[in-house]
Amino acid sequence: MPHDHHMNSSMFPATHPPEHHHTMASSEHSHGSDIMMMAMTFHFSYKNVPLLFSGLTINTPGEMAGAFVAVFFLAMFYEGLKIARECLLRKSQVSIRYNSMPVPGPNGTILMETHKTVGQQMLSFPHLLQTVLHIIQVVVSYFLMLIFMTYNGYLCIAVAAGAGMGYFFFSWKKAVVVDITEHCH
Numbered sequence: 578m579p580h581d582h583h584m585n586s587s588m589f590p591a592t593h594p595p596e597h598h599h600t601m602a603s604s605e606h607s608h609g610s611d612i613m614m615m616a617m618t619f620h621f622s623y624k625n626v627p628l629l630f631s632g633l634t635i636n637t638p639g640e641m642a643g644a645f646v647a648v649f650f651l652a653m654f655y656e657g658l659k660i661a662r663e664c665l666l667r668k669s670q671v672s673i674r675y676n677s678m679p680v681p682g683p684n685g686t687i688l689m690e691t692h693k694t695v696g697q698q699m700l701s702f703p704h705l706l707q708t709v710l711h712i713i714q715v716v717v718s719y720f721l722m723l724i725f726m727t728y729n730g731y732l733c734i735a736v737a738a739g740a741g742m743g744y745f746f747f748s749w750k751k752a753v754v755v756d757i758t759e760h761c762h
Contacts, residue, residue: 621730628732629723645735648724652739653746655717660747662710669703 623641627634635641682688725736 617728619728619730619733623731626727626729626732628727629720641731645731648721648732648735649739649742651717652721652736653743655714655721656740656743657747658710658714658717662707662714665703665710666707669701669707 623638624636625634626636626641626644628644635644677689677691679687680690721736721740724732727733
């Protein structure tokens with residue numbers, strides 16, 4: 578049964594035709610209280626743009642500019658957090674063990690090859706810190722994904738530009754192994 582009579586066209590600006598919206602209802606017998614309309618195509622609007630929480634809605638150009646800056650810095654923070662965790666991990670690798678083993682060398686000689694094994698203890702402050710930072714990184718990454726899924730062009734640009742700028746500022750000293758097939762963080 579269609580629920581078109583429950584749609585409130587004032588939820589989106591007139592620049593977005595109704596065929597580009599998708600209605601999500603919490604139940605088949607909803608009476609309009611739980612219906613939310615989402616734009617399903619990219620748009621550049623600053624009116625009635627939901628941002629992560631139901632009470633956080635962008636309605637003015639100034640609010641959009643503020644949201645753009647906040648999202649930009651959130652994406653930069655995400656990139657910086659990834660690099661910071663990597664640096665902390667390198668610094669916290671405490672248990673170093675050297676293993677030597679004989680290997681055949683040239684002309685029948687035997688050489689000793691030494692391997693360095695680095696580890697970390699599970700019940701340690703560095704591992705607890707890594708765990709907390711990992712949780713923060715996952716939450717921030719999902720926030721950025723949900724912001725991008727608003728399909729608002731301004732916010733999508735803020736996510737991409739912030740991630741790019743964060744990578745530029747924080748990753749320049751990092752030894753990089755490039756995996757061209759990786760598209761998820």
